[in-house]
Amino acid sequence: MPQHSLNLALLQMDIAIGEPEANFNKLENMLEEAVTGSPKPDVIVFPEMWNTGYALERIQQLADENGERTDALLSAFSRKHGVNIVGGSIAEKKEDQIFNTIYVYDREGNKVADYSKIHLFRLMDEEKYLVSGDKIGSAHIDEVAAGVMICYDIRFPELARKLALGGAKVLFVPAEWPKPRLHHWRTLLTARAIENQMFVVACNRVGISGETDFFGHSMVIDPWGEAIAEGGENECIIRAEIHLDDVDRVRRTIPIFEDRRPSLY
Numbered sequence: 377m378p379q380h381s382l383n384l385a386l387l388q389m390d391i392a393i394g395e396p397e398a399n400f401n402k403l404e405n406m407l408e409e410a411v412t413g414s415p416k417p418d419v420i421v422f423p424e425m426w427n428t429g430y431a432l433e434r435i436q437q438l439a440d441e442n443g444e445r446t447d448a449l450l451s452a453f454s455r456k457h458g459v460n461i462v463g464g465s466i467a468e469k470k471e472d473q474i475f476n477t478i479y480v481y482d483r484e485g486n487k488v489a490d491y492s493k494i495h496l497f498r499l500m501d502e503e504k505y506l507v508s509g510d511k512i513g514s515a516h517i518d519e520v521a522a523g524v525m526i527c528y529d530i531r532f533p534e535l536a537r538k539l540a541l542g543g544a545k546v547l548f549v550p551a552e553w554p555k556p557r558l559h560h561w562r563t564l565l566t567a568r569a570i571e572n573q574m575f576v577v578a579c580n581r582v583g584i585s586g587e588t589d590f591f592g593h594s595m596v597i598d599p600w601g602e603a604i605a606e607g608g609e610n611e612c613i614i615r616a617e618i619h620l621d622d623v624d625r626v627r628r629t630i631p632i633f634e635d636r637r638p639s640l641y
């Protein structure tokens with residue numbers, strides 16, 4: 377029987393650019409804080425590229441080789457604390473290729489899904505240093521069907537729709553989304569929630585890296601488009617409880633999935 381509610385903890389962290397050691401330490405501290413605080417989370421989420429930040433010119437040296445260090449930490453932590461993890465994303469090195477990849481863990485420490493960002497963000501030169509993934513990301517978290525995507529991916533409504541049509545009721549979005557585009561961030565996340573009648577759980581970073589200033593504003597948005605939690609611009613843990621029945625209720629109220637006309641578009 378699928379779980380009917382999930383307690384979430386979003387680690388809205390600052391990221392030290394090009395310093396995996398500092399970032400692993402920071403993450404471990406915030407993970408401890410997340411599981412010792414109340415309510416204990418069912419799912420912990422963190423931002424995009426949390427291990428290295430956008431140190432793209434040195435990414436070949438800095439990226440996690442086959443994700444081994446990340447896997448060791450997140451697998452052990454999720455098993456020890458019996459918690460699901462949507463592990464932000466990391467710079468992951470496979471042979472000489474670098475991917476921007478999310479790992480998802482269940483409460484037993486099993487890696488149940490991975491997803492490498494499929495839309496690389498040219499404004500931040502991602503396409504010059506990273507290789508895009510070639511599959512979409514979905515997972516079951518305590519039997520709840522979920523989709524995962526990364527940052528710029530939210531500008532592609534087809535992707536969220538495909539995940540929703542595949543059954544997803546919750547969409548997790550690790551991000552490093554900078555100023556000045558707060559209006560885009562909030563609007564696009566809210567639109568993905570409303571049009572797909574799903575929860576959107578988006579975890580952004582805070583802090584300044586070089587000339588780029590990240591505004592945080594991590595959000596949990598319900599299937600009616602209301603923000604039920606939103607961070608400010610400081611490092612913090614954002615907690616929220618989501619009730620999965622809300623998805624079915626909204627989908628019954630305005631049955632867009634029955635009213636679609638895919639033969640016409």
Ligand SMILES: O=C(O)CCC(=O)C(=O)O
Binds near residue numbers: 497531553554
């Ligand atoms: O689409 C945007 O405005 C921001 C995207 C971004 O920063 C990213 O994908 O890393």
